[in-house]
Amino acid sequence: MSLDDERNDGLYGGSGETRTRLPEGEGGGQDGYGGSRRSSRSSSRSLVTVVGVVVLLIAAIAFANRGGGGSSGEGSGDSEKPGAAPTAPTGERPVDGKTSGIPSGFAKSEQGVQSAASNYAVTLVSADILKPARRAQIVRQIFVPDKVAALERDFGKTYSKEFLDKVGLDANGNPAPGETYVSRTVPVGTKTTAYADSAATVQVWCTGAFGTAGQNTTNPVSNDWFTMTFKLRWTGGDWKVERYSSKDGPAPVNGDNKVSTADEIAKAVQEYGGFTYAR
Template sequence: MSPGDEHDYRPTDRGGRTDDPYSTLGGTRQTRTRLPDSDAGHPQARRPARNSRSLVMIVGVVVLLIAAIAFANRGGGSDDDASPGAKGRGSTGSAPTAATGTKPVQGKDGTIASGFAHDEQGAQSAAANYSVALVSDGMFDQTRRKEISEAVYAPAVASTRQADLDRIYSDESFLRSIGLEPDGKAPQGLTFISRANPVGTKMEKYSEDTATVAVWYSALFGLAGEGSKNPVSESWYTTTYELRWVGGDWKITDFHQEDGPVPVGRDQAASSAEEMADAVQQFGGFTYAR
């Protein structure tokens, strides 16, 4: 649910001596100064010359140290690093997604991903994907809405949520206020768009079978096309989901939504109704996040 803020401390390919013949090990460009012979007023013994064998040993130790640091920063090792961006048990906060080569989900329920991992990363992934589904235009279609509800909500609350959603999305006054027909479809010649674009997720609380995950996202909503009285606009929200591990997957038991954080808008000119309609039809929304 912008994600290079992290500093990369891995050594570069230039570790060790650089191509500069006057550079010493580590690139400090230090030189050795030979002190004058000691005299009575300055009883300073001359340092013995360092032989080539000592220099070779030092270079070897430094090379091994660099290799060890590079291996550690590569993240291979503990089981906790097996899931991308995962943090330790009981930890909270944001965690950037990192590639692991492991398939993040094992299946899908319709167009909605399912089979999320039983860990913090899996809970965050589920919350981001459920945001996309619950804000999609499929919620305005009775059949599709039922499929979404059954896919994202825990069985214990699914029927209650379904009834609440049907009451909201079948309200003709509500549909009329956003420019849709009584059946939830867009008027002829217009294209309806409702999409959530997750920016990031944050783990608020985690235990073995429950998780509280906040999803920050932008939403596009409105009617695209000539003559639209509800042009497509952008809004920003944070929805916090209460999730429970049920039947081998993460499911929603409750949620609450709040506005923002909202970024400052740039001085970009809004696209024409025709351009927006074309973009909506040509660019499909993502069906899997994180």
């Protein structure tokens, strides 16, 4: 079962969340280093994939070459119901710097609050949140001041010694020698559902890799998809989290990817750094 069941969706809405996964039993067809995932690809599936890529390329080329000679759609009435805002460079810097290693100084705008929510999602569902000393810094930096004391207590109860034992970590949030604990979150998209001068609600659609990379692990690294909802408040010249929650999905169909070894996953985590996210 997923440890998502450990989340707390009460007053602080998911303040105790982790995406760490526990083994889901034997012979269940689950992906993992010891799982029964298929490693071969059928020729028919490969053919369908190739055809699909070719079709997409043709469509992309046609779209790129279109324009200039016909109607642009202006005045058609469709512009009154725009779709999701494109994720494209704006020329604006998302933040001015970092505080305690966490991006800070977000703009007081809808773009700024979406950037804040994205970066906070990465931090709150990271390996650092399981380390008591680091967790205290994260809570004080990310959350509104009047929630900090209660959240520190709640996080401490949620990430107890028993919980850390369950995911294979010691009291300081460190894995056993020779193992690497992985909790990498990647924002896929953001959506503002409410925005005012000093308050906003933002949803962040995420994916990531979570688990322990090691030869004898019972918690292998796997992929997950989830959506986090943040209620943020403008205070002290920056956006801070008042509460947040999380739910599963939307999740695409799993690709037929070859599963990497524990050593490959551990090496990737050590060699590839993260990003500062901007809308």
